[in-house]
Amino acid sequence: MAHPTRRLSRLLAALALAVLFGAGVAQVQLTYLTHWPPETVALLEDAIEQYEAQNEGVDIQVRAVPFGNLLSTLRSQAASPSGPTIAGIYELWLPELVANDIAAQLPQDLTTDLTENWSEGLVGSVSVDGTHYGYPNEVNLYALNYNTRLFEEAGLEGPPETWEQLEEYAEALTKREGNTVMQQGFGIINSWDSGAVHPWLSLVYSNGGSLIENGQATLDDPAALEAAQLYERFIANGYTDPAMGTANASTTGPYLQHFANGQTGMIIMANWWQSALRDSMGDSFEDVATAPIPVGPNGSGPTPVSYAWLTMVNSNASDEQQQAAWEFLAWLNGPDSGEAGSSAMGDILMSMGILPSRGSDVEAHGDELSTPFLEGYVSQLDNARPFPTVMGGAEATAAIQQALEALQFGQLDAQQAMEQAQRDVQSILDR
Amino acid sequence: MRPSPATTALFLAPGVGLLLVFVVLPVLLTAWISLNNWSMYTPLSGMTFVGLENFERLLGDRNFRLAFRNTLVYAGLSLAFILPLSFLLGQFLFTGLRRGRTVLRSMLFVPYMVPTIAVAIIWGYLYSPLYGPLNQILRFFELPGQAWLGSVDSALFSLVIFNVWQTIGYYTVLVIAGLTQIPRTFYEAALIDGANAWQRTRFVTLPLLRRTLLFVVVIATINTVQVFEPVYVLTQGGPANATNVLSFQVYRSAFEFGLAGQASAMAFILFLLLVVAVGAVMRLLRDPEGRDL
Numbered sequence: 038m039a040h041p042t043r044r045l046s047r048l049l050a051a052l053a054l055a056v057l058f059g060a061g062v063a064q065v066q067l068t069y070l071t072h073w074p075p076e077t078v079a080l081l082e083d084a085i086e087q088y089e090a091q092n093e094g095v096d097i098q099v100r101a102v103p104f105g106n107l108l109s110t111l112r113s114q115a116a117s118p119s120g121p122t123i124a125g126i127y128e129l130w131l132p133e134l135v136a137n138d139i140a141a142q143l144p145q146d147l148t149t150d151l152t153e154n155w156s157e158g159l160v161g162s163v164s165v166d167g168t169h170y171g172y173p174n175e176v177n178l179y180a181l182n183y184n185t186r187l188f189e190e191a192g193l194e195g196p197p198e199t200w201e202q203l204e205e206y207a208e209a210l211t212k213r214e215g216n217t218v219m220q221q222g223f224g225i226i227n228s229w230d231s232g233a234v235h236p237w238l239s240l241v242y243s244n245g246g247s248l249i250e251n252g253q254a255t256l257d258d259p260a261a262l263e264a265a266q267l268y269e270r271f272i273a274n275g276y277t278d279p280a281m282g283t284a285n286a287s288t289t290g291p292y293l294q295h296f297a298n299g300q301t302g303m304i305i306m307a308n309w310w311q312s313a314l315r316d317s318m319g320d321s322f323e324d325v326a327t328a329p330i331p332v333g334p335n336g337s338g339p340t341p342v343s344y345a346w347l348t349m350v351n352s353n354a355s356d357e358q359q360q361a362a363w364e365f366l367a368w369l370n371g372p373d374s375g376e377a378g379s380s381a382m383g384d385i386l387m388s389m390g391i392l393p394s395r396g397s398d399v400e401a402h403g404d405e406l407s408t409p410f411l412e413g414y415v416s417q418l419d420n421a422r423p424f425p426t427v428m429g430g431a432e433a434t435a436a437i438q439q440a441l442e443a444l445q446f447g448q449l450d451a452q453q454a455m456e457q458a459q460r461d462v463q464s465i466l467d468r
Numbered sequence: 469m470r471p472s473p474a475t476t477a478l479f480l481a482p483g484v485g486l487l488l489v490f491v492v493l494p495v496l497l498t499a500w501i502s503l504n505n506w507s508m509y510t511p512l513s514g515m516t517f518v519g520l521e522n523f524e525r526l527l528g529d530r531n532f533r534l535a536f537r538n539t540l541v542y543a544g545l546s547l548a549f550i551l552p553l554s555f556l557l558g559q560f561l562f563t564g565l566r567r568g569r570t571v572l573r574s575m576l577f578v579p580y581m582v583p584t585i586a587v588a589i590i591w592g593y594l595y596s597p598l599y600g601p602l603n604q605i606l607r608f609f610e611l612p613g614q615a616w617l618g619s620v621d622s623a624l625f626s627l628v629i630f631n632v633w634q635t636i637g638y639y640t641v642l643v644i645a646g647l648t649q650i651p652r653t654f655y656e657a658a659l660i661d662g663a664n665a666w667q668r669t670r671f672v673t674l675p676l677l678r679r680t681l682l683f684v685v686v687i688a689t690i691n692t693v694q695v696f697e698p699v700y701v702l703t704q705g706g707p708a709n710a711t712n713v714l715s716f717q718v719y720r721s722a723f724e725f726g727l728a729g730q731a732s733a734m735a736f737i738l739f740l741l742l743v744v745a746v747g748a749v750m751r752l753l754r755d756p757e758g759r760d761l
Contacts, residue, residue: 105700109723112508133726137509217613219598228706279707280597280618286701291596291618300598432725439531442708446620 065361067097067354070111070121072104077389084381088368095361097123105286108431115139115351122354122362125174128162128345128423129430135165136428141352143169144363150371159394162345162423172370173394174382175346177307178421179239180413181331186324187220187302196328200240200267203303203331207276210302222276224304225268226292227445229284230431233438235342235424236305240264242340242422244333248437249425254462256437256455260335265444265451267333272445279445289313297321305330308414311390327413329420343421345394348382372397392418429465436461495739502732508722515729522733532734534709535717538624539738542713543692543745545628550639550688551681557636558643559673573644576637584634588701591630592617595702617703620710627698627711635691639684646680647673682753689745693738714738 069085071078078101085097100121102110108130114120116139126134134140143151143163151169152160159173183196191210197203207222226232238248246260255261271277281295293310295301297317315322329339348370350362368374374381375398383398387405392414399406399415406415427433440458443449449457471479502522504515526532557576561569579587594602595616603613616626650673658668674681696715699705705712705720714734722731 109719112723112726116509116511133507134509137507139509215612227708228704278597280615283618283703283707285592286704290592294596295598298599429725432727435720435724439709442706446708446710448620448708 064094064096065357067095067122067358067362067365068120069097069099070107070124071099071101072107072125073101073385073389075101077385080385080388084369084374084385085365087374087381088365092364095365097365103287105288111139116353118353118355120351120353122351122358123348123366124351125346125348126171128347128426129434131163131170131347131349132165132426132428132430134349135168135170138352140170141350141354141359143171144360147363147367150367154395154397156394156396158423159345162426163347163349171347171349172366172382173345173347174370175309175386176343176392176394176418177309177345178343178392178414178417179235179305179307179330179341180417181303181328182296182306183303183326183328184296184299184301184324185326186321187299191302196326197303197331198329200244200331200333204267204270204274204276206303207271208274211276213275218275218278218281220300220302221278221281221295222302223271224292224296224301225271225277225279225282225445226284226304226306227279227282227438227442228290229288230434230438231344232284232288232292232306233441234434235307235344237264237268237441238424238437239305239330239341240267240333242342243330243336243338245335245337249427249462249466252427252466254433254459254466256459256462260333261458262451262455263333263335265441265455268441268444269451272447277445279442282445293317299324308411309389309391311410312388315390322410325410327410329413329417339417339420341417341421342424343418344424370395375401377401427466429468433462433465436465498732498735498739501729502736504729506728507726508728509726518729522730523737525730526733526737531709531712531717535705535712535714535734536737536741538710538712539693539695539714539741542624542628542631542695543689545625546631546692547685547688549628549632550636551685553632553636554639554643554684555677555681557640558647559669561640562644562647573637573641576640578637579634580638582634584697585701587634588630588698591698592702595626617711618707620708623703623707623710627695627702630698630702631692631695635688639688642680642684642687643677646677649680650676678753682750685749685753686746689749690742693742693745714741 069081071081073081078099081099085099089095089097111121111124111126115124131140148169151163151172155173159176160169163169163171163173181196187210188194193206193209197206203223210220210222211218212220226236241248241261241264244260244263246258246264247255249255272279281301282292284290284292292304293313294317296304297314299321314325318325330341332339348366350359350366352359354362370380370382372378372380375384379398379401380395383393383395383402386393387402390411392406392411393399393402406412437458440449440454440461443457444451444454501515503517503519505518506512506515561573565572594600597603597613597615597618600616602616606613615622617623654672654676655668658672663671694715695713696719699711699713699716700719703711705716715738718731718734718738721727721734
């Protein structure tokens with residue numbers, strides 16, 4: 038039996054050889070920061086494995102954090118050269134990342150790939166002042182989701198198309214026991230900024246209104262006030278119970294559970310929640326239908342809010358890392374990396390029920406995009422209007438959320454809520 | 469033989485050095501950042517000096533004022549429950565319970581050992597207005613269900629209940645430790661003098677438990693003023709800002725809005741608030757004879 042010291046010496050020698058041998062193959066280390074759930078990360082890792090097999094010398098590690106921690110992780114680590122090399126980000130964050138020199142410019146040779154294969158609106162979502170900073174991936178937009186079983190029980194046919202019908206349907210769908218709302222007609226989300234603001238803004242847009250025009254807040258517009266008054270009536274008449282609309286840190290929680298359990302008749306939500314709904318509802322998911330946003334008295338048609346996510350490269354990474362990262366992203370988002378003409382990114386997104394953004398991905402996934410749930414979203418893509426991406430956008434969203442929640446909980450009336458939101462958003466834009 | 473100044477400095481250096489690096493320096497750095505605008509995406513050298521602008525802005529900031537008020541309410545309510553409850557439970561476990569004392573003490577302490585994030589998720593389910601067990605129990609007794617975290621009127625109080633449930637075991641153990649330090653002879657003398665249970669508590673237990681209770685108040689104040697996890701997991705400061713507390717507002721300002729200067733100003737005010745609160749508590753509960761506690 039070998040002496041312990043001798044065994045240790047052999048072990049150290051073996052380690053040294055391994056290090057020396059390993060150093061012989063140049064490795065570019067990349068980290069990919071994402072907020073995707075584990076099952077989606079597994080798909081991304083499969084794609085990475087395939088890429089690494091074809092491209093020796095590139096090592097890509099995925100780092101997944103919850104959505105709520107994605108921006109904080111970027112803030113605390115992106116400035117470091119050893120921070121994440123690639124990150125999936127919400128388009129609203131891009132202006133600040135560009136202003137702080139965190140987002141690297143898309144290399145010139147990939148610009149044609151971007152502009153030829155993505156729509157102009159989506160190219161705009163990855164651009165600041167005409168310069169491109171990444172590849173668009175997720176596309177989300179809002180629509181009215183409703184429970185067909187509850188509609189049948191209430192004797193309702195088809196989805197509401199106008200605000201007037203929306204109120205009538207909400208009344209018909211509401212059930213109470215004493216003063217307790219056991220089933221609310223229309224669900225309004227709170228305690229989550231985008232969940233509170235985007236559905237309401239979809240109603241504003243569908244009433245001919247806007248949020249920001251030429252750098253000025255436009256929440257003092259009658260279209261916004263009318264949407265706030267619609268909410269006010271829902272709550273005053275008991276068609277909406279704000280207590281049933283809370284969201285938690287993972288942007289799910291009671292509002293989702295109440296819809297999934299058949300205690301909410303209608304709600305305006307984005308397509309991404311398909312997988313969460315399916316998980317919660319099981320076979321009852323078949324009861325969920327999708328319809329365009331009901332149109333307000335001053336609107337010309339359904340105009341849902343849309344927003345996109347993109348994949349960017351950290352400009353603090355070394356030149357070698359940046360080059361490897363862009364090459365990987367071009368492959369990941371290209372038509373040869375996935376199944377049947379789709380990109381690997383398109384396949385990954387579709388696994389979550391999220392609409393892919395590349396034109397060829399939409400074609401490749403045509404069948405899946407025509408399911409009853411997603412078709413209602415896909416049909417509204419042309420009508421969708423992006424959420425404005427401006428500096429301070431996240432703070433402005435939070436300011437509107439506060440005004441809307443103050444309205445929901447009776448602290449402000451619709452007029453006061455809109456005055457407060459207008460004042461707060463304008464002061465953020467003026468900063 | 470007295471040690472030379474150099475020897476004293478040598479022995480003090482590790483402790484003082486650690487204090488300087490991990491306590492004094494962060495406090496000074498926070499104070500310095502609060503005088504600048506900083507998005508956290510750049511090195512500290514990339515900050516823009518703005519003087520007291522961040523503090524001025526906070527004075528007119530509705531969210532900050534509300535977070536400040538909510539923090540005080542949360543801390544005050546928590547203390548109002550924790551102090552008497554931990555005392556009563558401590559007394560009960562130490563003197564009133566003959567069997568099962570260890571088991572009960574362990575059961576009380578277990579919630580404190582479980583990570584807040586984990587139990588907060590469970591409490592989110594318990595508090596659900598329609599399908600949560602708490603409302604089902606209320607309805608079983610034909611009492612009206614509560615909105616709990618879903619109402620601006622009850623959300624903060626619901627977080628207080630959660631905090632008291634989670635931490636009461638820890639403070640009870642502190643009280644029991646304090647009770648063990650009181651010599652039995654005091655109680656025997658009081659009994660001989662004819663003191664009843666209330667008089668023994670009032671004139672023996674409470675005065676001799678003063679140091680322990682002071683410690684409980686100080687630690688509970690520090691812990692409650694810094695509350696973050698349950699707010700982050702369960703309410704995100706909502707609904708309608710009803711549970712927005714200073715720590716959460718600091719987090720949002722720094723990490724979501726990129727206003728690290730303003731967040732540092734808030735953090736510095738939170739620090740001063742704690743210093744003042746703890747100082748006030750120590751002064752209030754100071755030994756009547758003026759001895760340090």
